Amino acid sequence: MSNLTDMEIFARVVTAGSMSAAGREMSLSPAVVSKRIRRLEDRLGTRLLQRTTRQIALTEAGQGFYDRVLAILASVEEAETFVTRGSAQARGTLKVSAPTSFGRLHVAPHLGRFLEANPDLSLNLDLSDDFVDIVGDGYDLAIRIAELSDSSLVARRLAPVHRVLCAAPAYLARQGEPTSLQDLIDNHVRIAAAAQDPWRLVGPHGPEIVRVSAPLRTNSSEVVREAVIAGVGIALRSTWDIGPELREGKLRIVLPAFRASKEVGLHAVYPSRRFLPAKVRVFIDFLAQLYGPAPYWDAGLEQWLSETPHSATAAE
Template sequence: MSMVSDMEIFARVVATGSMSAAGREMGLSPAVVSKRLRRIEDRLGTRLLQRTTRQIALTEAGQGYYERVVAILASIEEAEAFVTRRSALARGTLRVTAPTSFGRLHIAPHLSRFLADNPDLSVNLDLEDDFVDIVGAGYDVAIRIAELADSSLVARRLAPVHRVLCASHDYIARHGEPASIEDLIENHVSLAAQHQDPWRLQGPEGIEIVRINGPVRTNSSEVVREALIAGVGIALRSTWDIGPELRDGRLKIVLPAYRASKDVGLHAVYPSRRFLPAKVRIFIDFLAELYGPSPYWDEGLSELLQFPDAAE
């Protein structure tokens, strides 16, 4: 058995978190997987994995080795694709993580076309709102809506994200519209998921920080969305999430001079490596073309949202 196949087994064990799960995926028994892992550690003279009855965890040496193994395997895949003139063809399983609501609304509906164009590819799409360690969890790419901090990961901006304060007409009929940030804080109900508190708003006087004071506490952005539409309070929402409600009048922009920082964007994030596997590159290119600098969810909203430039 080659050193490369040992690396593949090691990488699959780390990605699945289990020798038995890795063995099932690769058609090997847990005993064979364990033997191959021991062979790597014996060859390197160090322990790569801490094994317990419940889980497998990387040692410090194992983490560094895993990151380099992933890069090596990606380079091998790229080299084979080049030699066989199939670099444009995506193959295998693409593992993607994305925010729950965005993935449901703007990734899942387009998978049919993507898979039809790439018949040798399957997609494992996991939706969750917390950022995950994409290297440690074995993801090929993460879709993130954020102002990204510097990291060892590579990010490609796919589209702008416009977030605005809004309320239902029922809420406005009962409580009126806030006239200022101070009025919003002192006299109105604000809604946000726990990870979205506080709001950091850009306005005429610079950055304003607003802490949430509403009666609903939740870890779900989708719960906030439904409470907003039901008239419970005012929320800061992305146009990709509430575009239809803004267009049909169910929701109205309040304090239009304020919105979230324009530095927040939609990004594809992937492990830093010299060569991207074809499946990752093609998926990112697909999303970039699908969304673009003027994404489809902002159609018809530029004037309503008072954007000086829809492609900002």
């Protein structure tokens, strides 16, 4: 076996979490995997992995080597794809992280079409609302809904994200519709997950901050979604999350002159590499075509979304 194959085995052991699991994925015995790791360590003159009976862990040198090996393997894959681009399809395993609700609603339903178009590719989709360590946890890319900060990662914008104040008709029939921001603050139930308190809005008079005060406390955005549909109160929600409910009349937009002031977008985020692996490129292209600057979940809301609040600050 070549030194490159030894690096491939090493990377697979780290990703899989054990030598036996890596061996199963590569159709190698654990003894062969262990022998190749030892050969690599002997050649480098340093220990890369700390081994116990139950798990493995990267040494400091192993972590730095692993990060660089991933870039090397990606470049090799890209070089091979470049040569055979005319006939080859993306292949291998693609590991993706996505937010829980968005992944369930807007990624999972479309995976059949993507996998059918890429039969040599398998997909490992993890749903989590945490910002995963893309490089450290071995992800090829992550789908993130955020205002991204500068980092060594590369981000491609997939779609805008619009957030609106909304309530169920039953709540509005019971409490009345707020007529002003002060009315919202003084007389209405405002519900949000802990991480979304306070609301930062923009309206006719510029930026506004509204604290959430409600009988319901939760760390789950999905709980807030179900509560607002059930008529508990008023919430600030993304249209990708409640588009069908708005179109069907289960929810109504309130105080349409106010929107979330923080510019948030839907992004595909991946490690900074000179050569983007074909499997990552085809998935990002698929998502960009699927969503785009006018995503399907905003269908029927275009007229309202095209109206900008009476403020110098634009918001999505």
